[in-house]
Amino acid sequence: MLIVAKDRSFPAHFTKNLNFGTQTIFFRMRTKLVAGNWKMNTTPEEGQKLASEVVNMVKDELNREVQVVLAPPFTHLHQVSRLIGDAKHISLAAQNVSEHEKGAYTGEISVGMLKAVGVKWVILGHSERREFFKESNQQLAKKLDAVLAGGLQPIFCCGEPLEIREKEDQNGYVQRQLEESLFHLSEEQMRKVVIAYEPIWAIGTGKTASDDQAQEMHAHIRQQLAGKWGQNLANEIRILYGGSVKPDNAKSLFAKPDVDGGLVGGASLKSRDFMDIIKGAV
Numbered sequence: 432m433l434i435v436a437k438d439r440s441f442p443a444h445f446t447k448n449l450n451f452g453t454q455t456i457f458f459r460m461r462t463k464l465v466a467g468n469w470k471m472n473t474t475p476e477e478g479q480k481l482a483s484e485v486v487n488m489v490k491d492e493l494n495r496e497v498q499v500v501l502a503p504p505f506t507h508l509h510q511v512s513r514l515i516g517d518a519k520h521i522s523l524a525a526q527n528v529s530e531h532e533k534g535a536y537t538g539e540i541s542v543g544m545l546k547a548v549g550v551k552w553v554i555l556g557h558s559e560r561r562e563f564f565k566e567s568n569q570q571l572a573k574k575l576d577a578v579l580a581g582g583l584q585p586i587f588c589c590g591e592p593l594e595i596r597e598k599e600d601q602n603g604y605v606q607r608q609l610e611e612s613l614f615h616l617s618e619e620q621m622r623k624v625v626i627a628y629e630p631i632w633a634i635g636t637g638k639t640a641s642d643d644q645a646q647e648m649h650a651h652i653r654q655q656l657a658g659k660w661g662q663n664l665a666n667e668i669r670i671l672y673g674g675s676v677k678p679d680n681a682k683s684l685f686a687k688p689d690v691d692g693g694l695v696g697g698a699s700l701k702s703r704d705f706m707d708i709i710k711g712a713v
């Protein structure tokens with residue numbers, strides 16, 4: 432997407448300026464983002480190896496603006512944060528966080544704890560958290576508040592199960608997820624959110640949504656955002672696709688006008704594959 436704007440009151444991921452002699456034109460476009468969700472995989476040693484390979488590949492091979500995010504398990508965050516250091520293009524995410532600030536919540540991790548080890552992003556509402564840990568849209572609304580209040584950026588996941596897709600109810604289903612978790616946010620808060628559309632039937636199954644199915648849902652999501660916050664804001668929000676993204680399908684998915692990158696599970700555990708997916712966003 433490319434819009435020519437008169438001023439530059441937009442977030443950094445959204446503005447490019449080109450100088451034509453005396454005239455500067457600001458191009459408004461969404462910088463692509465590719466996030467690797469390692470889930471509950473890798474030992475600390477394996478994680479260290481994987482993260483340093485990705486950091487080096489990104490340094491050597493990425494010459495265009497793409498944001499890369501690594502989401503290792505909690506126990507690896509500190510070490511991966513140090514490996515990333517001040518590397519250009521790469522930042523760190525957690526896979527979950529508590530909605531509480533502190534206190535008697537055995538086993539939980541707070542926003543403050545994540546910030547202290549260099550985390551910038553938090554994946555919220557992944558379908559595995561919804562399914563296995565019963566996270567509801569309402570609880571996710573609270574987690575979003577905590578993440579945004581703490582100055583981190585959420586990657587908010589949504590997406591329908593197979594039986595809903597078979598009934599062709601996916602638009603209403605995803606719309607409800609957005610309404611119940613996001614629609615209380617102010618415009619300023621919403622600007623910080625990245626959305627990941629992950630049809631559950633495509634996660635870890637090797638079955639990807641077709642480029643057109645992804646585009647159709649992403650356009651629907653953007654339309655919901657426009658209805659709530661206006662078209663300008665909707666044009667700024669990045670919507671990632673997730674679900675069996677691989678090196679051989681990334682490029683055509685990311686080429687769709689409303690697909691602004693990907694949330695990658697299995698293929699992010701192999702540095703070469705992950706790097707080839709990142710290059711699909713260039």
Ligand code: PGA
Nearest residue numbers: 634635674675695696697
């Ligand atoms: P997958 O996982 O790429 O292994 O399908 C995607 C995700 O769960 O974020």
